[in-house]
Amino acid sequence: MSVSVVDIKQNTMFGYLKNRLIARLSYELKNESIQIVQPDLDKLRSPLQQFTLEQAFTEDEFTLLLLALIPHIFPNFLNDIISDFLPKGGEFPEFGGVKGKNHRGILPTGETVQYILAGNDLEKRIEVTELFNEDHIFAKKGILYLDSVPKGEPVMSGQLILEPEFVELLTTGTVLKPKMSSDFPAQRIETDLVWEDLILNKKTLQQIKEIETWLKYNHILLNDWNMKSRIKPGYRVMFHGPPGTGKTLTANLLGKYTERDVYRIDLSLVVSKYIGETEKNLSKLFDKAKSKDWILFFDEADAIFGKRTNVRDAHDKYANQEVSYLLQRIEAHPGLVILASNFKSNIDTAFTRRFQSMIEFELPTSMERLALWKNNLPRKITVEKSIDLDELAKKYEITGANIVNVIQYACxxxxxxxxxxxxxxxxxxxxxxxxxxxxxxxxx
Structure with a gap:
């Protein structure tokens, strides 16, 4: 019989968390010592166990992960244990914890982590704060974090938050893809097409191959060749050219063939008329993406990456600040960022100087249009004998997207x-x- 990840009654990882919490409370409140028995991870088979072994967490990191996950599985877990030690209720500020809007149990905070791992040991409590540093695995991989607190309140009083995709991973074994919302203004895009369906000139294709090379081998250059101190993280590219010439398809194919998710940013959700809100929206997006191996695709980028204006009023001042903030986040982002624009001239030169590559997507030539016609016509039905595809390709100067629309209409x-x-x-x-x-x- 397999051991369930959510069965506290058996010798599971949550049983270990309960044991550790009881041991801490017994020591601090009753001056009694209780032996903590660690679970035998080799005997358990669960997504949580597999993730724990893969990441090689320390005992404290393991406990912190369990504490972040427990409210999503057992809402009364902490309440039941505390009530056994404080049957008459009352304040217990050392333990930390907050109440949610809907959740009626105790939601652990950084102070809860300090209490369980360190009790009243001052030096140990300070060491615990390092678990939330930016260079820690929890932050680097975007696993968990402490929520922000009102100005003047202790940072460690922030709620302990496990990212939704890791809640899903640790409970079901599957990775939850983020959905587009005001907190995540991007949509995952993908394609069933292949490189052979992308009809472009040789120069453009060669430049795209350079991006693919970076995606495949950049980690070797930075880590194995020790070039981190000399080369900036990330890769910034601009696609420019008329609509329908293959910019979005190219981004999709780069993701498909390097096994990366591609997220198209919805600028209508990013840009806000309220001062400071645009920066907040962008901050949420980049914070989410920095620990993921995603490709960020800003379509119609000139809507926000456009030329900065002369400052005539407060609106212009803050609009320019938005552009500057975005430039900083893009430069610091460790992954691939693609900006797409119909017109290169619309993009601020402060951005273009920082691109590793500027790739022009030109209108297809007659030969390229002929290939597009042949590639996209359905194979299961014939075309009228009077149709000369070579004539259509030479006579009508339209894009690949136009050709697909025409074929759809005719079909x-x-x-x-x-x-x-x-x-x-x-x-x-x-x-x-x-x-x-x-x-x-x-x-x-």
């Missing part, structure tokens, strides 16, 4: 009319619609 027409092949007239109608969308006239 739906074919299905609705129950035709046995795609008609030339439907393709031409689709092309005309694409021209009209861009304010261009076309005589068929």
């Amino acid at each position: 739906l027409k074919t299905i609705s009319e129950n035709n046995k092949s795609i008609l030339k007239s439907h393709l031409l109608e689709g092309i005309k619609k694409e021209y009209q969308k861009e304010g261009k006239s076309l005589q068929l």
Whole structure:
């Protein structure tokens, strides 16, 4: 019979946490010593056990992780233990802990961690604060942290928070992907297409291959070759060119073939009319991403990365501060950041100087358009014999996205009319619609 990760009654890891907490309370309140028996991790089979072994946590780190996870599984865990020692209730400030809006149990704080790990030992309590340093594994990997506190209150009185994806990982063994919200203004994007579907000129493809090389081998350069002190972390790239030329698809494919999640930032959720809110939104995003191996893709980046203005009023002043703050966060970010813009001239030169690569996505040539037509037409149905794809490619200067839209339109027409092949007239109608969308006239 397998041992459940949430079965406190058996010799589980949470049984160990209960034992350690009782031992601390017995020593501090009753001057009694209780032996703490560590769980045999080799005999347990759970996501929490596997994660603990992989990270090689110390005993104190292990206890802290358990304490951060316990409210998500046993809301009454801490209350029950405390009530056994204080049956009449009363204040117990040494233990720390806060109440939530919905959660009715005790939510542990940094002070709770100090009490369990150090009791009233002053030197040990100070050592415990190092578990929350920025260079600790908990912060580096974005596992857990202390929530901010009102000005003037002790930092360690902040609530102990385990990131949602680690709650999911430690309880179910699966990684929870963050969902787009005001706290996380980005959406994960992916594609079923392959590199062969990306039709670009050789120069652009070569520059993209350089990014792929960085994604695959940068860790060797920094760590094995000891170049951390000489090379800035992260890689900053700008994609510029007309809409529909492959910028988003390229970002997707880079993620797909280097096994990284790609997150497209929704600028409408980032930018706020309220002073200071934009920086807060961006801070949440970069704080979340710094410990992950993600690719951040800022589409239509000129909306926020645009040229800074001359300061005429308070609005201009804070708008420029937003740009400066963003520049700082991008420079410090250790991963790949891609900015996409339709026009290179719209981007502030203060940003462009800091890019490792500026990649232009040009309108496809007639040969590239021909490849796009051939790649995207469905294989399960024929096209009308009068259709000359080479003629379409030479005559109509449209992007890859336009071509996909045209083919979609023609295919739906074919299905609705129950035709046995795609008609030339439907393709031409689709092309005309694409021209009209861009304010261009076309005589068929």
